[in-house]
Amino acid sequence: MIEFRSATKRFADGTVAVKELDLTVEAGTITVFVGPSGCGKTTSLRMVNRMVEPTSGTVLVDGADVMASNPARLRRSIGYVIQHAGLFPHRSVLDNVATVPLLSGWTRRRARSRAAELLELVGLAPELGSRYPAQLSGGQQQRVGVARALAADPPVLLMDEPFSAVDPVVREGLQDELLRLQNDLDKTVVFVTHDIDEAVRIGERVAVFADGGRLAQYVPPAELLAAPADDFVADFVGRDRGYRGLSFLDAGALSVGDVPTADVGATLTGVAAGPGEWVLALDAERRPRGWLAPDSALRSAAVSRPLAESDLLAGGSLYTRGTALRGALDAALSAPSGLGVVIDETGRHLGVVTAGQVLDLVERRRATRHDPEPGAER
Numbered sequence: 001m002i003e004f005r006s007a008t009k010r011f012a013d014g015t016v017a018v019k020e021l022d023l024t025v026e027a028g029t030i031t032v033f034v035g036p037s038g039c040g041k042t043t044s045l046r047m048v049n050r051m052v053e054p055t056s057g058t059v060l061v062d063g064a065d066v067m068a069s070n071p072a073r074l075r076r077s078i079g080y081v082i083q084h085a086g087l088f089p090h091r092s093v094l095d096n097v098a099t100v101p102l103l104s105g106w107t108r109r110r111a112r113s114r115a116a117e118l119l120e121l122v123g124l125a126p127e128l129g130s131r132y133p134a135q136l137s138g139g140q141q142q143r144v145g146v147a148r149a150l151a152a153d154p155p156v157l158l159m160d161e162p163f164s165a166v167d168p169v170v171r172e173g174l175q176d177e178l179l180r181l182q183n184d185l186d187k188t189v190v191f192v193t194h195d196i197d198e199a200v201r202i203g204e205r206v207a208v209f210a211d212g213g214r215l216a217q218y219v220p221p222a223e224l225l226a227a228p229a230d231d232f233v234a235d236f237v238g239r240d241r242g243y244r245g246l247s248f249l250d251a252g253a254l255s256v257g258d259v260p261t262a263d264v265g266a267t268l269t270g271v272a273a274g275p276g277e278w279v280l281a282l283d284a285e286r287r288p289r290g291w292l293a294p295d296s297a298l299r300s301a302a303v304s305r306p307l308a309e310s311d312l313l314a315g316g317s318l319y320t321r322g323t324a325l326r327g328a329l330d331a332a333l334s335a336p337s338g339l340g341v342v343i344d345e346t347g348r349h350l351g352v353v354t355a356g357q358v359l360d361l362v363e364r365r366r367a368t369r370h371d372p373e374p375g376a377e378r
């Protein structure tokens with residue numbers, strides 16, 4: 001657990017970077033510090049491993065005041081990942097990852113074998129271990145940075161804009177990887193970003209900082225999107241927050257409807273579809289392949305050849321049953337038929353949902369939440 005108690009940092013030139021910060025990061029969770037540039041996120045983060053020392057107040061890691069710890073030992077017990085990974089350019093990838101274990105007195109052999117394990121853990125092929133950092137892509141370098149920070153198995157991991165230097169697709173992959181790792185490793189993670197989408201995607205709690213190092217709000221992401229504390233937070237969280245909030249609503253009560261289906265490679269004989277109805281094409285494993293439009297030539301009674309992939313319109317996104325409502329709405333909106341295809345965890349077709357159904361469910365939830373208790377006074 002990490003605790004900031006009235007932690008304040010005033011630099012020598014008088015800049016107050018962090019002002020009376022009170023915040024607790026629970027053990028085993030990911031907390032994200034987010035906010036505009038210069039609002040004190042990095043300074044707050046660095047107070048945890050004493051790279052910056054508070055001017056007043058205290059910062060505690062597992063109950064111990066960081067100012068009472070030996071700085072070098074403290075830093076070895078806290079993983080630290082920065083933008084551009086900050087790897088040593090003249091050391092191989094494997095040696096980069098082995099750095100902290102070596103500093104902690106491990107034998108070279110043990111440190112390198114641990115480093116090899118970690119490369120695998122972060123999804124890097126073993127042969128990359130002998131390369132130099134410049135011979136890796138930006139995303140691979142960030143993975144090495146994460147592996148290096150995890151090398152001594154520290155309970156706390158500090159990550160300062162670790163994924164901001166890579167393109168959005170790679171970035172999403174790295175975020176997924178971090179969430180997967182965290183599932184297994186259960187670290188106490190503090191993650192700094194200026195990107196609110198990244199913050200709500202990976203944070204179990206999100207701390208929004210405002211100018212002058214003031215903490216504006218500290219809540220789980222769903223709450224941040226649903227109820228920003230003030231105009232500053234509402235503005236920072238942005239315009240699509242209603243839609244993005246669907247990412248946190250479960251689709252438990254969403255009922256899945258039927259749709260006519262046909263098999264790719266078979267004729268349409270026996271497919272019971274009305275003239276205006278869309279037909280969902282499935283492969284032999286019942287996985288969706290695309291849509292057959294009502295006006296497709298193949299739908300005319302005169303044509304009786306088998307259904308081919310080339311007859312199909314690309315389907316929209318697929319919605320996996322049991323995941324958040326945002327995926328269901330996206331599936332419906334992105335399908336040419338307006339019907340969002342629902343699949344199970346193995347990719348098999350289960351049925352369809354419409355955007356109207358998703359919105360009805362949202363509306364029912366909203367109404368229930370704000371209904372007075374039965375019998376309550378109005």
Ligand SMILES: Nc1ncnc2c1ncn2[C@@H]1O[C@H](COP(=O)(O)OP(=O)(O)OP(=O)(O)O)[C@@H](O)[C@H]1O
Pocket residue numbers: 011012013015016017035036037038039040041042043044194
């Ligand atoms: N060593 C320093 N001396 C004086 N002022 C500093 C020093 N380090 C940071 N600051 C100032 O403290 C404030 C907070 O900086 P900090 O780096 O913590 O912000 P940040 O929220 O992490 O910003 P960014 O998103 O741009 O990295 C800024 O006004 C910055 O200019």
